[in-house]
Amino acid sequence: VIIVCNFRGLVTQGLALEVGETVQILEKCEGKTSWCITFMRHQDGVFPANYVHLKKATVTNRGPHETVAPLEDPVVTEVTSTLQEWASLWKQLYVKHKVDLFYKVRHVMMELIDLRRQLLSGHLTQDQSRDVKRHITVRLDWGNEHLGLDLVPRKEFEMVDEDQISVSDLYKMVRLYKKGPPHVQYRRPYGCAVLAMSDVLQIISELKEEKDFVLKVYTCNNENEWYQIHENIIRKSSNKYTAPSINYGLIISLQLLRGDIEQVRRENPLIFSRGVAITRKLGFPDVIMPGDIRNDLYLTLERGDFERGGKSVQKNIEVAMYVLYADGEILKDCISLGSGEPNLPEYRSFVLYHNNSPRWSEVIKLPIPIDRFRGSHLRFEFRHCSTKDKGEKKLFGFAFTPLMREDGTTLSDESHELYVYKCDENTTFSNHALYLGLPCCKDDFNSCPNIPSSLIFQRSTKETFWICTQLSSTKLTQNVDLLALLKWKAHPDRVMDILGRLRHVSGEEIVKFLQDILDTLFSILDDNTDKFGPLVFQSLVFIINLLRDSKYYHFRPVMDTYIQKHFAGALAYKELIRCLKWYMDRSAEVVRQDHIQEAMRALEYLFKFIVQSRILYSRATCGMEEEQFRTSIQELFQSIRFVLSLDSRNSETLIFTQAALLNSFPAIFDELLQMFTVQEVAEFVRGTLGSMPSTVHIGQSMDVVKLQSIARTVDSRLFSFPESRRILLPVVLHHIHLHLRQQKELLICSGILSSVFSIIKTSSLDMSVQEEIEMMVESLLEVLLQTLLSIMSKSQSQEAVRGQRCPQCTGEYVSCLLSLLRQMTDIHFQRLMENFQSKDELKEFLLKILCVFRNLMKLSIFPRDWNIMRLLTSNILLTTAQQLAPALHKNFAETDFDFKVWNSYFSLAVLYINQPSLQLENLSLAKRKKILDKYGDMRVMMTYELFNLWQNLGENKIHFIPGMIGPFLGVTLVPQLEVRNIMIPIFHDMMDWEQRKNGNFKQVEAELIDKLDSLVSEGKGDENYRELFGLLTQLFGPYPSLLEKIEQETWRETGISFVTSVTRLMERLLDYRDCMKGDETENKKIGCTVNLLNFYKSEINKEEMYIRYIHKLCDMHLQAENYTEAAFTLLLYWELLHWDERPVKEFLHHPAQTEWHRKEGLCRKVIHYFNKGKCWEFGIPLCRELAFQYESLYDYQSLSWIRKMEAAYYDNIMEQQRLEPEFFRVGFYGRKFPFFLRNKEFVCRGHDYERLEAFQQRMLGEFPQAIAMQHPNQPDEAILQCDAQYLQIYAVTPVPESVTVLQMDRVPDRIKSFYRVNNVRHFRYDRPFHKGPKDRDNEFKSLWIERTTLILTHPLPGISRWFEVDKRELVEVSPLENAISVVENKNLELRTLISQYQHKQPHGNINLLSMTLNGVIDAAVNGGIARYQEAFFDKDYITSHPEDTEKITQLKDLMQEQVHILGVGLAIHEKLVHPEMRPLHKKLIDQFQMMRSSLCHVSASPSSSSLSSTHSAPPQMINSTPSTMRGEQLRSNMADASWEVFTLCSQQTETRRELSSSSVFFISCFSSPPVLTTPSSWSLDSGTREALPFLSSHVGSVMAPPVPPRNILRGRKQQLQVSVSAR
16 A cells, blocks of 8 residues: 555554555554554554555565565556655755756656656556656656666666566666667767769779778858758858868778679679678669669658747757558658668658757658558658757657659659648647648648648648658569560470570569569479479579569568469479579589579578478378478488588688578578478478588688577577477587687677577576576586686777677676576586586686686676666676585585685675675665665675685685785675674684684784775775774674684783774774865864874884875875975884885885985985975984985085085075964864864964964864864863864963073074974963952952963974874962063063164154053053052062062062163164154153152162062162152163163173073063073084984974084173173
């Protein structure tokens, strides 16, 4: 039943149903509400009875696996299931933004629903029903193609059942269907080529061989001019056509042959053996030669005028023409489109785009039989071809014209304007009388003016159609020789001469009087058999062969009718047999055998006359002389065998005789069956075919003829009888076997085999064919395998010799092999195995068939959308593999073990399980269910076979360790749980057997890791796969997990450790695969690769994989233009190498070379990348390392080069501008992140000019599903375990590892800048908070700082732009320490800024200096420093915090230092300030006075008396004069201020800093407070170079490059004393 209303199934035992689903009712329960107990989707349940619509159905295979099929039109069923399958795919089109295809598919689906409704209505005629089905199949195929679904082979619009036909037939059907049905195509103008014959004749007239000519193909500029493109090209009207842009076109070969056609045919037999088409002149020649009689009507499709029909654009009009007889039958093969082309039942014109007045000018020949000319008419149908759907052609009109008028005259040779009648797509022309009574043209209308207006067809008065006709036909003529023959009794003495002259009578005359002539010949034969018999026989052969000519071929039915109904020669058979046997017996003696060959070609009709004559005689005599007739036929066949057995290798004439006999021989079978039993005829044929030579080197043409004769024998009615087939099959198979063994004529042989398999498959549906299959197995199986192996190997090369390789041969022979294997039963396989004489023969066979099967898996013989063929192939291969498995166990196990056979079987099983067509997880639910219902999961079945064979190996398992680890691992990557469960014990066995043999399982471990890496990197595996080896894996099925089995072994510890490592590797590999195959950003890919690379180095120690991923990571960095990171990455490989001359093999893109050269090449690359990344400081040590190597080898040229590069790098450091990057801490929280990021925090080195906001946007762009956390607090456990993504981002400050360079006085800021942000492993982040009660008047008293220091796993920069945080340190900074840090940082900022303005010109832009000075001075007056004074210089605070005495003194010193810095800054501001900004400067001076006075007050206050005098400020910094005087003095001092004053202040401050053990600051220091660390141990005089210090442990630990040591304290005290005394 069909569900017509959704049911949620909320009741007890309710089954949820949706509209359109199909269920099977098991029981109906009556009551107030009727309920049905149903079965669907392997579930039982109930639902209301009124929710369904009942449909009739058939149930097959009753039981638990029964199949229910509705009793309805199969096309309707297909539409229903297809629409259901399309529905989900159609919705996905919208989701994937494929809007155009989405609306197209919707339109087609609506049309299919409407067409399905029409079919179900039951109101359509047969023609209409066929037309609707045609439209349905066109739309179904279009949708399947565009939605990526499978190709559906059909027969008469219905899907074929592959179980009911042979594999060969299915293959041919699919292949033909793949080419596309003709009704979905239409012709379009493309190009035209013209060759002037006058020029050609001058060239070839003197040549005796072929000459090639190239015809350029021109395209028409305007389709409307297409009808005269030939004339335009001839007239060279180049503006109307376009010449090809390159030299391409058609190449034809021409040769001039002199003489009439018969002479040419005799002199050039090879040319005519190739099927040359003879083209006759259009119209009559100047002289009509005898026998030149024709009956051809030439029709020219000229033009038409049609209405637009309510459309906004003009139509695309196609004309279809049919020839119809008086009874309405469409005449077959009466339309010829050109010489050499097969005749067709219809003609379709080409289509001009959007043209309502098309002009075609296309000529068609109508070779209509003479007896059908009268009463026939032509019908022209006009259709509009849709551009949206090429299968859409809508009928809108038609025209017609009779071929002969009522008065008996034919169409005149002129143009005819035909009327166009309106119709539509649903119009049926089954009753042609409805329109034949209408006028077809103007003349016809004038003859019958009173036409009723109520007719079904109405003329379109504004539409007309023009054709032009020309009839080429001869009239009846009187032939003297023919008249003499017909009246032979009037001159009996001239019979010999009359019969001899019959050959000179034209064929047209003979066919016109065929019956009279035949009656005359047989009457002459009856009159005097002995005298006239041979001549009558020759005349009869001549007439029969005349009908073989294509011009008279349509007279053969006339001859057949004569034989059956009018022939009366009851005694003729005796003379015909005698003459025929005499001809055959003479074939070995005579040189010229033309007459013998003619008799051989006439064999079919000679036997028709013989058999019919014997039947007449037998009727007349009640069966007398039966034995004599049988004897004469047997003797005749002995003569036939004699002719075929002759050695013709040295006689071309005899070859033609044998070929003529073989061509005609299969045509006599049906005649013989009228007189002999099927077995007797089969014995005749077997003897004849068996008499042919068994060799295949008698000549290629003869081989072809022989096989063609066998092919026609197989296709004959005789071969369809089982009793005759058992007789004929051995000889057919014998010849096929010979040709296949020699690899000759493969295409013809494949056709014969396909026919044989098709016939046997059809017969097997009704009877047993076991005996025939056994014959085919014995004769064909092995040679078929050898042929396929040869074809498959050649298909990979470019050899294409005829008879050796054909494009379609592979598919043909695969289908033949599959047909044979499919029809083999258990008995056949058993006998096959028993028939091998030795194990070597069996081994060779097994290796062949397994190799063929593997090639079928690898070469993809059938395209992706031929899924029906792929699944059937897989099913046959599985069945065969199951039959072959016992042979392996029985013959090649234990002591007879053969590795090649077992390995071949295992390899096949692995390929089989992994083939794409069996991966059901990628299919829709409907398709998956359909496959499972029909075949089951064939992967599981093959895996069971694999497991069973493995279990039977016993001790021989060790031979497959570690070789089969990779392939078996590939099987476990199939996302099918049962497959994986089956494979688990195999891995345990491998580990156990190696443990027994070697005491460990290192080989298994190494190979497993290698293959895991390669397989997962290729994109295989899924999320569940990582759990396969997990500690907590709970696998269902008959086998325990690998871990559970390992825990039972003595080597459990190493086993568990191994499984744990593999699990961790899988997590990283799967993350790597997901990043690489998805549209992920470079950052993700790089991070994932770094994670995997580190794992290979630290946990598994797989050097080759480690190096491989080094190069992958380097390439990613280069692609992302991370040159510094690329250099650090490549250094990892450089570290592994030594400066040795040891040879190393080729690896990746590195050639085979010495280790020294490889290390040198890597070093140069790394230096180059550091240069591109502007990290010259990291490149300089490598330059020195290379220089040392060059110097030790006296390679001064290279030494000079590297020294120059080193010098250039020093120049770059001093001259080129480098930006300082920002650093950001990023936390990835939540289970939705990849494993290598999940619940971890990193510090990232930002890009140039990238600030916090931009970085946040970039990260959110890379993780669009992530939620940004708005606070810096550590996340709780709920966030860490949630199925979401949370990002926590904030900026951090680098803490330099070494401040040696930063402490140096004279080091330029460009150098210091590098060391502040490179080789940094510590980063800091401050978070302010209040501890204790908050002082509302002065919050600085309780303002503490939570300082978090992040320590990374590796310093930045390194092999990645970000590294994971290894640990974090948290300290709390007191308010006083915070104040010291703030003032200290501000002093550094002021120094740096003021140093930048000291050499600027007056009146320049000093806005930044002005704002900074204003901000500091104003804050010091109104807050800031004042708040610090109030908070920390208070007597109560000092008393209560005696431990902070030194820090308070340090804060005071820093404040005094800030005063002096501001003083110098104001002095410079004084020099540079613009006159308009003087008021601002004055304001700054006044505020500065207030600031200084407040500081002086602090210094003079009693609270400072307790401070050490060592830290007191110098006298010039403490001034007690009145404020006004201090202001004037300050301005006076600033007027004379110089940079030495600033230097003095700096030195004084520095001296105080040293005395107080505080940090040292310089003018160009960074704003971040440096941290004292141990200075670098580098020096210019480094004694050893075996291991560079900066590469000792990891590239991430690269320190500062060598800097010449300087005594930064030398002479400092002396300089200070001089400066003070001078002041």
